[in-house]
Amino acid sequence: MKLTEEYLSTFPDARGHFGEYGGRFVSETLMDSLLRLEQEYFRLKQDPEFQATFDKDLADYVGRPSPLYHAERLSAYAGGAQIWLKREDLNHTGSHKVNNTIGQVLLANFLGKKRIIAETGAGQHGVATATVCARLGLECHVFMGAEDVQRQALNVFRMKLLGAQVHAVESGTRTLKDAMNDAMRDWVTNVDDTFYIIGTVAGPHPYPLLVRDFQSVIGREAREQSLRQAGKLPDALVACVGGGSNAIGLFYPFLTDESVALYGVEAGGLGIETGQHAAPLNAGRPGVLHGNRTYLMEDENGQIAATHSVSAGLDYPGVGPEHSWLKDIGRAHYVSVTDEEALDAFRKLTRIEGIMPALETAHGVAYGLKLAASMDKDQMIIINVSGRGDKDIHTIAKIDGIEL
Amino acid sequence: MSRIESVMRNLRGQGRKALIPYITAGDPGPDQTVSLMHTLVEAGADIIELGVPFSDPMADGPVIQLACERALKHGTSLRNVLDMVKAFRSTDDRTPVVLMGYLNPMEAMGYEAFADAASAAGVDGVLTVDLPPEEAELVVPLFKARGLDAIFLLAPTTTDDRIKAISQHCSGYVYYVSLKGVTGSAAINVDEVARKVRHISTLAGLPVGVGFGIRDAQTAAAVGKVSDGVIVGSVLVDTISKHQADAEGLKRALTGLLRPMREALDGLAS
Structure with missing residues (x-):
């Protein structure tokens, strides 16, 4: 099927839907934060200074x-x-993960959030998050399934060297999905001062949109x-x-x-x-x-x-x-x-x-x-x-x- | 008038507060749930919130996560939970039952099929944790058409505009989540909750039930003083986990927790 720029620009819609997919299915406690994030992101997306900072970091820091x-x-x-x-x-x-963490940590900075959380599977997103937090002096917590902590020991140590706290998640299947559950639980508990850097194009709107934009x-x-x-x-x-x-x-x-x-x-x-x-x-x-x-x-x-x-x-x-x-x-x-x-x-x-x-x-x-x-x-x-x-x-x- | 509305109205007429216990269906085992529901009623419950187990309960703390795991180990499905409600209804047609859970098991069953089956089983209300009103249009009209109350959460982070908008979609009661956190979190700040609940009551135009962090008669009374009902979950589920092998001991322990809450709440009536 032939997609046009004009047609594409209508996805996601105002509520974050790609056709029947996407949306914002979270408990009420997180809704206010998501709505603010969306609002701030749409503002910064048009802000030449934000884009210039992002581009400069990608060139000089990421390479x-x-x-x-x-x-x-x-x-x-x-x-x-x-x-x-x-x-x-x-x-x-x-890995490519750093493109997104550079962008999201800039957003966190604009929103004045000093505490960063992330989920990780292979540890690449965790390392990329710990890296940008070290660079900006932000507190960083990474949730990782206990099974993944074992099979990706090298990345766990890298995150620790970078100053992040790695939380091994023992619930459920002890992999990425459970890490994401625990990151959501942490977020709901510390929603006032915490920014959740989601590592993939999933999660509630506007995450799939902003991660896609950064990547x-x-x-x-x-x-x-x-x-x-x-x-x-x-x-x-x-x-x-x-x-x-x-x-x-x-x-x-x-x-x-x-x-x-x-x-x-x-x-x-x-x-x-x-x-x-x-x-x-x-x-x-x-x-x-x-x-x-x-x-x-x-x-x-x-x-x-x-x-x-x-x-x-x-x-x-x-x-x-x-x-x-x-x-x-x-x-x-x-x-x-x-x-x-x-x-x-x-x-x-x-x-x-x-x-x-x-x-x-x-x-x-x-x-x-x-x-x-x-x-x-x-x-x-x-x-x-x-x-x-x-x-x-x-x-x-x-x-x-x-x-x- | 729905069963929930009429219970809330009667209580208000008597100057009393609703005691709303939560247990996870299928925990510790599916064959115990109906009998535990009756125990809750005997110990003073006005409404029962029955948790539908889910593999990924993102809004729940460790206590209810483990309850879900126990229930799922026994294969407890949404259809099984509806059968439990039906069995409960065969001897209790008075006590409202609210199903509380996550969206995906309902989506997997099909919303229309679920709404039909829930209504036929004698369910009174449905609270879906991960369904904000913005996403509810596929679901809530189906509930309303069958006389099921759609119950929504309000949180400390909910703005006034949202309180008003959410209340429009909601019926029966609104569930105020007393703290930022997951179920079973630390103690709540009663003064702060009181301030917020008074504010919500003026905006919502619906009875307000308060949950998260209520674990004893004292907190129940303090919260009951400013709300229309208290919801008690993790402390009961924790008790269930400790008495898994002893059905009679479990009933005594649950009764021992709920009775003092009932008495403390009724002590508020003047």
Whole structure:
């Protein structure tokens, strides 16, 4: 379907709805804060000084623009389309997450909030939040599922070094969704002085909107770099999708480019047919969780299902509401790859290009290789390398039976 | 007139305050819930808030989180909860029952199917924690069409404009959340609550029930003095968790908590 700028500008609507998705499903205590945040954000969005500060921080502190790299050996290996990599792994802190935390901490500053909370799965968002808090001297609390604290020990230590308090969440499935529950509980308790930096394009309005806006720098750069370096727009974009912030950041500036196909890659875990996965867009149905209506993994009684992925950052039963909408209108395609395929792609990108991706990113790489193989040599795809893989070496070593 | 309205009106006529206990359905086990509901009534409950267990109770503290986990371990579904209400109704057609929970189990069942089944089971009101009035248009008209009261939360952070707007959508009573926090949080500041509740009463035009942080007869009386009812949850659920293996002991313990609250509230009537 052909989307126009004008049509797109009506999403989300005034209440934060993308079609039937999104919205603001929270307890009353948080409504006032969300309404104020929305009001302040819309004001600052038009404020040249705010935008200039954001752009300057992205350039001087984060190191943007991130390169768009033509991976020639990987392209030859795939044997089809030319593969280009958008190198978000080269950002300060090692992932795309920092684009958003830079933006939200600026908002927190304008709102006069001195205490910052965040949830994290793989720890990349937690590290990116702890980083901007250290830089501004703000108190920082990161909620992380107890299981993720174990499998992402490196990032936990990084957050602590940066001065954040890491709260291991023992409730529920002890992963990202439970971290988000506890972050919401903290927020409702400390709503007066606390700003909640949500790490993905989910949660109550205006979060999906503002995280998308801050992450869209990825796609804006990629579009311009593509025209300049390759002389054309890519034929397809590929990005992994947990909550979906790196994917929406890459996709959004291309939504009106009808010729560019969009592929979001969910975590297929042990295989969609096993039920042990984290692929709500592939195998879920619409429901309400964490402040928004979106595709969810749930049982027939509306209880949220346990998820599985080798990658902590994708191990989440929901997804950003804008992705649910893009799926329903057919603008983006959502596919999945298994743990095994992602691990294989992790090794391939490492050996063939000398780039070690995060396990989340490796899902995008795995599908990108398959997609490229099905295309012609004169075609072009961009894979978003959303984060680097250092944090995952313990997981890989464990799978290989090696003790570090 | 709904059962909730008539109970509230009678109490007001007698100068009395509503005692509204909360328990989570299916905790400690599904076969105990109906009998515990009767125990609550015998101990002085005017209205029962029956929690619908949810896997991700974001507005609840650890006590009710664990109650949800226990109930879900037994597979307690929204349909099961409606069956419990139906069973309760077979011997008690007087005490209003309000279902309190999160939106997703209702969405999964289908709002129309849920509204039909709730009304048929004898449910009187529904309080959905994560459904602000801005998102209620798909749901609340279905409740109203079947005579179910839609009960909404007001919080310390709710502005005057919102109090007025929310009260328009609400019927039966409004539930004032006495503190910023989750259920079962620390003690409340009674003076501050009193000030806010008086203010809400003048704006809302509905009875005001106050919950969160009421754990003994003394707080119940202090809050009852300025409101139309007190809602007591976590302290009861905590008691349930401690007497899981002893049904009779549990009933005695719940009665031992609620009776003094009832007496303290009735002591306010002059």
